[in-house]
Amino acid sequence: MQYPNGKKSSAFRQTNHTSKTVYSNRGMSLEDDINDTNQYYLTQNLAIVHKKPTPVQIVNVDYPRRSAAVIKEAYFKQASTTDYNGVYKGKYIDFEAKETKNKQSFPLQNIHQHQIDHMKQVVEHGGICFLLIRFSVTQETFLFPAQALFKYWNSQFNGGRKSIRYETVKQKGYIIPIRYQAKVDYLAVIDKYYMENGGTTHDRK
Secondary structure, eight states: OBOTTSOBOOOOOOTTOOOOBOOTTTTSOHHHHHHHHHHHHHHTTSOEEEEOOOOEEEEEEEEEETTEEEEEEEEESSOOOOSEEEEETTEEEEEEEEEEOOSSEEEGGGSOHHHHHHHHHHHHTTOEEEEEEEETTTTEEEEEEHHHHHHHHHHGGGTOOSEEEHHHHHHHSEEOOOBSSOTTOHHHHHHHHTGGGTTOOOOOO
8 A cells, every 4th residue: 555645554454341361362463452442342332442444545456357356556545643543431532553573662663743743633632642552572562641652752853762662661651451351451541540630641750
């Protein structure tokens, strides 16, 4: 898939949550785990969160046989913002999900300026906005607040690191419990670190 400017994209893939923590889902992609979790939230009427559709313009299709069609060329109609959005306890939530094989840090090149701009707008309007980061080697998934992300994003343009250290993610973010039904139970983190602060967005000091 390609953006309109011709650049290719590599991207195409009760509220106390009492379910027991499990590890049987290790090896599944972060996106799969989030989608399963969101479906569980929806069926339990806990939250409404969906993956945002990406508008695509198909320009070339091959028909190798009557029963099948193969898309040979397509373009994103516009740059995407973040992966997921929805409503939880009357609050708008919006987040991006990223997975990295890097054991020591999270590369900031995985994020784009237009996504940062969008996240800043969400925060300015009082929404709960964050980044879900999974370190695939250890299968640890963290909720990293948008406010913390902005600091490291801006720092890279002033001589700072172009990545966020694993230890920083661990310190500034929140480990997400893995449960049988809610495989990426980010609502448990939101309940504890956002809702208990009066529903405001939160950043660890």
